[in-house]
């Protein structure tokens with residue numbers, strides 16, 4: 637994970653909220669439902685199921701308890717999404733290191749199709765986080781263009797980029813970035829509050845997002861009462877609560893074992909299906925790449941292949 641992401645998480649961690657009474661509830665058993673998915677979605681779901689079964693320790697009965705929940709009672713309004721969502725052309729980014737210039741991105745061309753799962757792979761230091769930061773408007777390119785929903789993103793001033801980020805983009809980090817004193821419910825609610833969404837819609841939306849990630853029954857647990865995979869799912873619910881069109885995830889499975897990593901991928905596919913979100917994530921894990929719609933390989937600041 638890159639320095640900017642770390643800095644951002646450090647900032648998030650500074651927010652202090654009142655402690656809430658802890659209520660312990662029994663573990664949630666998510667239901668398994670009928671799927672209306674398109675054949676390609678079904679194939680990917682099948683691969684995930686296979687992965688989860690292969691990776692499940694022991695020979696016991698299949699554990700469906702923490703699988704993502706199917707459609708909840710509340711379904712978000714369908715919306716028109718511009719396709720392609722993001723087009724990156726000739727992007728170059730350098731940093732001053734002492735008296736030298738370090739060119740980290742050396743002319744990146746990339747297209748993110750709407751409602752797809754895109755993975756960025758590459759060795760440490762190849763420039764993945766730097767590129768993700770540009771996609772999310774946390775940084776600007778020295779050269780090249782970034783079109784977000786058909787409009788120039790790279791030329792927006794700080795204020796407009798912050799506004800676009802607040803409304804249209806969600807971020808997920810390797811180390812969850814949850815507020816430790818708040819319950820899962822309160823963590824997700826906070827993101828609606830910060831996005832300026834009217835209070836009247838909070839409850840339904842928070843419950844829907846936690847249901848979508850399979851944690852409806854643990855919404856009053858605080859982060860330390862949840863496993864790493866569960867904490868990451870709360871972080872995902874938090875990142876989608878304000879209905880972004882683009883979700884950027886910097887190594888979201890790096891801290892998790894393979895089975896939990898596969899669960900996160902299943903959650904991502906469900907979010908794309910239900911919420912019409914495009915997800916771009918970085919990863920080093922070859923086992924999860926097969927569920928991507930597209931994998932971009934980064935080598936020394938360039939996209940290969």
Ligand SMILES: Nc1ncnc2c1ncn2[C@@H]1O[C@H](COP(=O)(O)OP(=O)(O)OP(=O)(O)O)[C@@H](O)[C@H]1O
Nearest residue numbers: 637638639731740759760761762763764765766767
């Ligand atoms: N603000 C900065 N100033 C100087 N160098 C930077 C800055 N941001 C990134 N770099 C350098 O750019 C290179 C690429 O960093 P980046 O974090 O994008 O790589 P990465 O592919 O995400 O790596 P990892 O997989 O380890 O997270 C590294 O050599 C890093 O030190």
